[in-house]
Amino acid sequence: MTRKPDGVRIARLGSGLLTGATWLLALAVIFPFLWMLIQAIQPDSLRFNYPPIVDASRFTTAGFEQAGRDGEILTWLRNSGVVALTSTAISLLLGAGAAYAIARFRSRAVTASTMLILSSQMVPPVVLMVPLFTIINALGLFDTLVAVVLGNVAFTLPVVTWMLSASFRTVPPELEEAAMVDGCGWLGVLRRITFPVALPGVAAAAAFSFNWAWQEFLFARIVVSRSENWVGGIGLSSFFGMFDTPWDVVMAATVIFTVPPVVFFLIAQRRFVDSVGGAVKG
Template identity: 75%
Template structure:
């Protein structure tokens, strides 16, 4: 018995060590691109394309960040990206929560048809929608506006957000909603006060998806916006690419700057997700 117990403890320790090692490897693999961007933004030109790759912390400088922020345009692009991402995320969550509640709670032909339509919309490549979206934006006089970029992002994110939220709503016990309605609470208040708070982990995941998509979206924003004071981050960074010369240290510095806000947003959403799960477990 003692030998068996020792073997089990050994296997358990080995398994724990292997899992810890795998976690660190995956974490390093996820962090490496950002770390390499930061190094390339700080490296001098002589070491940037050295072979084999060379990293000399003593030669790091902030020339790339100074050049990227010199004329202040990057702050305008940051503002535009924040407006587009936050607005499209909020609208997608509001519209998606109502649609998700209907999909999860009602069984009618109209709801079933809408569900199939939402699913079918995800089978269409986004690039196919660029021409009709461009025509609609032009027809409504929204060309070269952030409003058009917001609406375009909603078109792409709303179906996915709806599906994510519908899965979360299904995890909420219907008895909680029925008890609230017995006490005189309407459907909208049930959704706002009962369903959404209980399904908050799914809401946080949907918000993180929508925000990340809107923040990094490039193709539609590039097509629909022409003035540089309406550019979002991806379009602005692409403008640094020149015909005869490409300032990679400036591009990498700008990319590092534009990577920070979605990371912060994801960490906030992850914290809400963990807190909600912990509260559900305690409850």
Template identity: 45%
Template sequence: MISANKAQQLLWSAAFYVILASLLLAVLFPFYWMFKTSMDSGGALFTYPPKLLPQSYDFHAYADVINNTDIALWLWNSFVVSVGSTVLALAAGVSGAYGLSRFRYRGKSTLALVILTTQMMPPLVLIIPIYTIYIGLNITDTLFGLIIGNFAFSLPVVIWMMKSIFDTIPVEIEEAARVDGASWFFIMTRITLPIALPGLVAVSVFTFINGWDEFMFARTVVTATEKWVGTVGLASFIGIYVTPWDQILAAATIFTLPPVILFLLIQKHFMAGLGAGAVKG
């Protein structure tokens, strides 16, 4: 006979795994449907009721996208913009976060509040003023302009996320290095950052994906087709009378692969970094 406590534990375990499987299905199903629909064509795209399995295993949409569009160039532009903005945001954000976390100076609280306040303003409101500035600086239709824009949008988040991570690292470790004559730059780069590596990886992934998925700013600033990023390229498939959904979803599947591969490569550090700022001690 199974005891009441044992039966209750089994029931809770079964409920937990059912909920976990349901959440996993809800997360993965859109990706499956995108891939499944990219293999359908013609009337199969609009079959009602929709079928869970593809009616054909035809990869012609992928061939059309690769051969007839500049998707390779779009992916490269997205990669350059995402990596460039991530490097700049980390370089400036890590030092800014370290200053907010470790140093005491007049106006520190005000500065932190101003940085936080910038995130309360919708980026859509800033696009036109930034575009006007870009015209004056002659950096429209350039990847450099997109890098600077994504860097500006990501910097406040990077500062606040890294500050919460630095706050969890004991100051005593750095004080010991200061006694030995180490500079603050040496302490930050050689002692504190290696300890905060999981959190740094999580922030890097967030910043990279933020730049990879950005559309509105890229669509406004860049008009030259050779400077399009992936999100703008995907939007170009939508026509006035005809929209090739199979090609759109094939291109979307290709566009989704780099972030997924990046996450799989560094998921260990990313998962560790999610809770880096949760507990201080």
């Protein structure tokens, strides 16, 4: 019986350790979501036991039924979806032009603008709440979803611009030059060449912008007061009472509001990867 070389055994051992570490990391990431789901369907009599007890035979959907009973959660889902999708689209549209200028042009004006965008990330978002509220109020947009969208764009646009500029730098300039030789202008190059080739980076920027807008709470709470304009974060906070908190309802609603960002990311990832694959084959 031949003995396998030490290098092969070490390689297999390293691969096994890496696989085990990956599974442990995956379990650490998934466990909070799994425990949140368990608490959503766990009866009250078992919720606060220590050590924890999980009895699948006593699981109940009462929390989900109560969360969706009055229909308000559907309103919050709709508002959150409108705000997140609109904020993401505006951030990508505005950030693409600025990112392309940063990635391709070299001048004092571009350098100054780049440093200004970078310095804006050194200011804590909470510091911007008062001036943003003043602007929103002066424009007559208080207590509207438009105000929430504008606030989200103000927070995400600098980061989206930086992410897109890094992706645009990976696009070979020769592709753009060939398109210009064929008569394509700057906007056409950005739309037909740069954007499709940099789609993985665009997907990452879109995921960041969507997740920020979906989970943002503080600014939305400041500029929105009527319950029909509440987004998910405000709606979830309304379940917490001074003397009692229905934890099954809170956990059930949280599970529901966790699903859309995951679905958005999976759909965007698949569409963008398929597009890149098609472009490479072409």
